[in-house]
Amino acid sequence: MISAVIFDMDGLLVDSEPYWQAAEIEVFGRLGVALTSTMCLNTVGLRIKEVVRYWYARYPWPDVDIDAVASEIVAELQQQLQSSAVEKLGVTACLTQLAALGVPLAVCSSSDLRLIETVVKRLEISDFFTILISGSDCQYGKPHPESYLKTAQQLGVQPQYCLVFEDSLTGCIAGKAAGMTVIAVPESHNLQSSRFDFCDLKLASLQDFDAKNFNF
Numbered sequence: 476m477i478s479a480v481i482f483d484m485d486g487l488l489v490d491s492e493p494y495w496q497a498a499e500i501e502v503f504g505r506l507g508v509a510l511t512s513t514m515c516l517n518t519v520g521l522r523i524k525e526v527v528r529y530w531y532a533r534y535p536w537p538d539v540d541i542d543a544v545a546s547e548i549v550a551e552l553q554q555q556l557q558s559s560a561v562e563k564l565g566v567t568a569c570l571t572q573l574a575a576l577g578v579p580l581a582v583c584s585s586s587d588l589r590l591i592e593t594v595v596k597r598l599e600i601s602d603f604f605t606i607l608i609s610g611s612d613c614q615y616g617k618p619h620p621e622s623y624l625k626t627a628q629q630l631g632v633q634p635q636y637c638l639v640f641e642d643s644l645t646g647c648i649a650g651k652a653a654g655m656t657v658i659a660v661p662e663s664h665n666l667q668s669s670r671f672d673f674c675d676l677k678l679a680s681l682q683d684f685d686a687k688n689f690n691f
Contacts, residue, residue, distance in 0.1 A: 477656065477691045478636040480573050481626050484584035486642035487660055487681070489560050489594050491552075491586075492519065498551040499526065502544065508534045520645040522585045522616045523548055549587045556590065562598045565682025569640075570603045572684070576691045583626040583639075585610040585617055585646075605630065618645040620653035627653070638689065640681065647674050658684070 485491045496515040503510050508530055518526040523545045531539055573580055580603050584591050588609040595601045606629050610622040627634045639650035639657045644665075650657040651673060659674040660681060671677050678684060 477638045479630045479632040480638045481581045483641045494555045502547045506536045520643045560597045564680040569681040579605040581606045583608045618648035623653035
């Protein structure tokens with residue numbers, strides 16, 4: 476029986492990758508690291524401090540301050556999301572369907588809490604969620620299950636009774652490692668990939684979700 480539902484954010488609720496890329500290219504460019512959109516794909520799904528460490532290891536710059544660079548990227552991204560973010564297909568419909576069942580809903584994202592709060596406010600979906608959890612506050616990032624286990628604990632629900640929506644492979648692995656039911660909603664170019672076959676279900680978008688197929 477499903478007693479709680481947990482949503483990833485980036486790539487699932489909002490197509491934030493273009494904004495991430497723009498923010499990273501801008502901030503790292505000021506540090507002398509000339510990133511391209513293709514290069515940015517190497518760090519998709521990582522927490523922001525892990526992204527900074529990743530590029531510093533490859534293109535070290537003087538006077539490194541991981542926290543300061545991470546904060547600059549978050550600030551740049553937050554500004555873009557506040558003005559331009561739009562929900563992905565089916566988000567509000569899916570949330571409305573689940574809210575009608577009376578189960579608690581949560582967001583568990585690798586992004587900074589400021590960004591999660593910015594997105595749910597921008598999309599006007601804040602009232603749907605009981606809690607918002609940032610992986611930045613965890614010791615380990617996805618694919619480690621820590622953030623999902625923390626979310627379940629704060630919801631007061633055992634992991635095996637939680638349903639997770641994820642778009643990334645690392646996120647899906649984290650959800651399954653936590654012992655949860657996982658629905659993959661991959662980007663269109665990954666929809667037919669066998670890499671997501673370990674998930675309990677794969678959907679083209681949240682619009683395709685039907686709660687009648689699950690035991691709530």
